[in-house]
Amino acid sequence: MADFEKITETPSNYDDLEQMDTLSILENMNREDKKVADAVALTIPEISALVDALEERFEKGGRLFYIGAGTSGRLGILDASEIPPTYGMPHDRVIGLIAGGDSAIRKAVEFAEDDTQQAWKDLMNFNITVHDTVVGIAASGTTPYVIGGVKDAKAQGILTACITNNPNSPLSRAVDLAIEINVGPEFVTGSTRMKSGTSQKLALNMISTALMIRIGRVKGNKMVNMQLSNNKLVDRGARYLVEALHITYTEAEALLEQYGSVKKALDAKKG
Structure with a gap:
């Protein structure tokens, strides 16, 4: 051409x-x-x-x-x-x-x-x-x-x-x-x-x-739907919850274990 x-x-x-x-x-x-x-x-x-x-x-x-x-x-x-x-x-x-x-x-x-x-x-x-x-x-x-x-x-x-x-x-x-x-x-x-x-x-x-x-896969500036597939990501998710919910790190870890994702934990506590 x-x-x-x-x-x-x-x-x-x-x-x-x-x-x-x-x-x-x-x-x-x-x-x-x-x-x-x-x-x-x-x-x-x-x-x-x-x-x-x-x-x-x-x-x-x-x-x-x-x-x-x-x-x-x-x-x-x-x-x-x-x-x-x-x-x-x-x-x-x-x-x-x-x-x-x-x-x-x-x-x-x-x-x-x-x-x-x-x-x-x-x-x-x-x-x-x-x-x-x-x-x-x-x-x-x-x-x-x-x-x-x-x-x-x-x-x-x-x-x-x-x-x-x-x-x-x-x-x-x-x-x-x-x-x-x-x-x-x-x-x-x-x-x-x-x-x-x-x-x-x-x-x-x-x-x-x-x-x-x-399409709603980010909240604020956080990857709240990320897969918690290793210790680094679990730690990141826990820190997100500490910041968003004003709770202790131990409490955040427990929420992640209970709900399996940052978003589900946030929705449960803020819903």
């Missing part, structure tokens, strides 16, 4: 990297990383629109699906996997899918991202419906697995969005809501696990965190 420039493949602003000393490499990488948050900030209106749409669909029982390949797929899976322990949501409400299946999380699966039909097959395994939302993640904006998945989802009346680092890419054109984060050339040319990946992680944090706040 004449009006589509693959910024993620443009040459680095730096050359002769192998001749740099370690300090120079790190300082230059950090200089590039400082550009990422500003690039994400420019996409906040699009992220906001997506969160609002997700909130409406979640209230109807809808789910959020991330689809991606390689680094992008792994970042989607990472975000999805952290929602249950952090916010106490069921594992089947935010779901990450990667080209090549779960084995691709740790080891690249050759040519898996080139299959335009596999993403929809993967989504169909979850009985996807019109109340769900599919977010395709691809730095390049050209990954066949992702483009095929969002096109098939959109054709079925499902809301689609994307996170990409190439504005006006084929992926952007295929979805309802495009989040296009232009972070410029990578420090190592084409290595999108760097600034592009960082920008995707920031956007995913914003999407899922804002959604969880909007």
